[in-house]
Amino acid sequence: MKISELVETSGVPLPTVKYYLREGLLPPGRSTGRTRAEYGDEHVHRLAVIRALIEVVGLSVQQVRTILALIETAPRSPAELFDVLGRAVGTLTDASQPAPAEDYPRARAALERLGQLYDPRYAAVAQLERALAAAEAAGVPATPERIDVYGAAMRQVAQFDLEEIPEEPAAAVEYAVVGTAVHGPVLAALRRLAHQDLAAQRLGITGAE
């Protein structure tokens, strides 16, 4: 398809498509003349991924570039795939985080409690430590009982997420990043709606089931 059709199909405005081409987020089309190029379904798909990461997840162009580069590495072993998956999802972590620490005592205690691997090199370990410290500072610390309930619930969620992961490594990396990011807000909204549903029941609000 021509670039004008790519604009129409994807819904991404022409100046934005040109910007992504210049920034290397979108690979160039197949050249069909001095100023013409042919684009394919892979460009439509790539645009959807870029838009999702920038507009929905709120990542910067630089973060998206990092993730797309990781999607394009072709991991050749399970260990390499695991590493690439971890680094790709790690890009989602807030860039304003402090420098990595040697040890994360709150996260370690929580993970030991859940019988899960504790590896301080994981970006998500630092993320958990910060979240637990913040809850503590706010006066609603995550008690061991809360860790048990939350850990079990998130394990069910993660189990489902992993069942759906594509076999092909590049598709797996894309799914891991995009899925982790876009399904997070679905979970957050469902938690709030469950609160309201249960609170309505408990307070005997009319109209609630």
Next chain:
Amino acid sequence: MKISELVETSGVPLPTVKYYLREGLLPPGRSTGRTRAEYGDEHVHRLAVIRALIEVVGLSVQQVRTILALIETAPRSPAELFDVLGRAVGTLTDASQPAPAEDYPRARAALERLGQLYDPRYAAVAQLERALAAAEAAGVPATPERIDVYGAAMRQVAQFDLEEIPEEPAAAVEYAVVGTAVHGPVLAALRRLAHQDLAAQRLGITGAE
């Protein structure tokens, strides 16, 4: 305690404490002289709540003001408490959201599937609709099976959250807002760590349990 002790105990710098006093986020101390005032534990607590909401949750001063005002309304009936809880937690929703719609078809379908109350006036319904639309746009739509798994997991989480809610209405509002906000990142981090733990198992990465 004097303001200097409040600064020391809370760890909030003096100019910030003065700013919160001017902005009305922190109630004035009990006057003990022309330029002196006495502060109590309630000020230390309030500062912890403000810091958590601004620095941890990332709310604006205006959003915090709205929440603190709601904490200070004293709901006199369960229906009023339910309404105040909903409005307080609704403050957490991204302010850049579009105007409320009449109907949210994706959220409605998901909630009907889960057997939960659908009320388009809830801020979390619009939040769910946006999250589902975003997942769709990103090419990883939340399938009915995903909604089932996520919905059940979030119901367990919400059940625990509600068990812990204080009886006293003002404390309940504060717990609902602060707890919803600060425990969200704990859940997000636990989801990612469960992914890594399960992926390590599945890919047979050494060191994983």
